[in-house]
Amino acid sequence: MWEYSEKVQDYFYNPKNAGVMENASGIGDVGAISCGDALRLMIKVDPATDVITDAKFQTFGCGSAIASSSALTELIIGKTIDEALKLTNQDIADFLGGLPPEKMHCSVMGYEALRAAVANYRGEAWEDDHEEGALVCKCFGVDEGMIERAVRNNALTTLEQVTHFTKAGGSCATCIEGIEEVLAKTNAAMVAEGLLDAAEAFDPSQALRAVRRPKTGKSPLAIKLEPVARPKLTNLQRIRLIEEAIEGLRPFLRQDGGDCELVDVEGDRVLVKLSGACIGCQMASVTVNGVQERLIEKLGQPLRVIPV
Numbered sequence: 389m390w391e392y393s394e395k396v397q398d399y400f401y402n403p404k405n406a407g408v409m410e411n412a413s414g415i416g417d418v419g420a421i422s423c424g425d426a427l428r429l430m431i432k433v434d435p436a437t438d439v440i441t442d443a444k445f446q447t448f449g450c451g452s453a454i455a456s457s458s459a460l461t462e463l464i465i466g467k468t469i470d471e472a473l474k475l476t477n478q479d480i481a482d483f484l485g486g487l488p489p490e491k492m493h494c495s496v497m498g499y500e501a502l503r504a505a506v507a508n509y510r511g512e513a514w515e516d517d518h519e520e521g522a523l524v525c526k527c528f529g530v531d532e533g534m535i536e537r538a539v540r541n542n543a544l545t546t547l548e549q550v551t552h553f554t555k556a557g558g559s560c561a562t563c564i565e566g567i568e569e570v571l572a573k574t575n576a577a578m579v580a581e582g583l584l585d586a587a588e589a590f591d592p593s594q595a596l597r598a599v600r601r602p603k604t605g606k607s608p609l610a611i612k613l614e615p616v617a618r619p620k621l622t623n624l625q626r627i628r629l630i631e632e633a634i635e636g637l638r639p640f641l642r643q644d645g646g647d648c649e650l651v652d653v654e655g656d657r658v659l660v661k662l663s664g665a666c667i668g669c670q671m672a673s674v675t676v677n678g679v680q681e682r683l684i685e686k687l688g689q690p691l692r693v694i695p696v
Contacts, residue, residue: 393484396452396485400452403457405652406447414510425447425493428445430443430505433469443464452488461552472502473502477553481495524570539575543584572589575590594676633679648679
């Protein structure tokens with residue numbers, strides 16, 4: 389399990405500025421619920437001064453996503469648009485006392501949502517309103533621009549880092565070569581600009597293709613979840629383990645007025661039904677991610693929990 393700072397936990401359990409803003413000056417939407425993470429940032433701007441006087445958010449995602457979104461609103465309120473745009477995803481992570489590497493994409497999502505909200509306020513076309521051909525990772529809707537910004541802002545030099553910061557390549561892995569092309573091109577430009585040491589830049593010839601499993605449909609991150617010595621489970625054994633894991637979680641959910649029931653298992657998709665307090669906007673994503681992590685730990689296999 390990941391280690392979270394006290395501030396991350398506080399902003400997760402007690403989020404600031406969560407909710408809907410009426411008559412927002414600008415709205416930025418990034419991600420998609422179907423991909424597991426989505427954020428809507430709403431800002432109120434004083435047109436006379438360009439100062440952001442208020443900000444609210446709605447997030448579907450894990451605890452880090454909620455904390456990062458909440459932190460973002462705290463950071464931008466009181467700043468002018470230009471001042472807010474100087475913030476980076478690392479500023480969000482630093483404000484929270486740090487995030488696990490695997491959760492840095494949550495801070496990047498906040499950074500991208502701010503840019504989208506400002507573009508909406510200014511009446512500009514958001515550059516990530518990409519056409520189909522501009523996408524690099526279709527599973528998570530990540531295009532070349534987002535990858536390049538994440539690489540530049542965080543001096544990323546490996547495929548794993550790009551996946552941690554953007555989620556690109558974290559599902560079917562068919563976009564790996566496309567990600568590597570963007571990473572190599574961006575690193576080369578950074579070296580030319582004196583922003584990166586040539587010895588640290590990504591080298592496509594040294595890419596970790598040898599450790600990837602071709603045609604498995606699993607990402608490098610997903611492969612890490614598979615324990616080497618675990619025997620192969622039959623479908624019946626998998627379903628029973630999933631049932632046991634969910635049943636073990638239900639008493640804790642019921643204590644908070646919620647519940648989660650197994651509906652069906654379709655390959656690596658686990659369909660569940662949430663009820664009670666678990667179907668609230670914020671808590672639904674928390675429950676789903678908690679159940680998913682427990683199942684992955686229990687089975688040692690990558691699974692995706694989907695509420696139906």
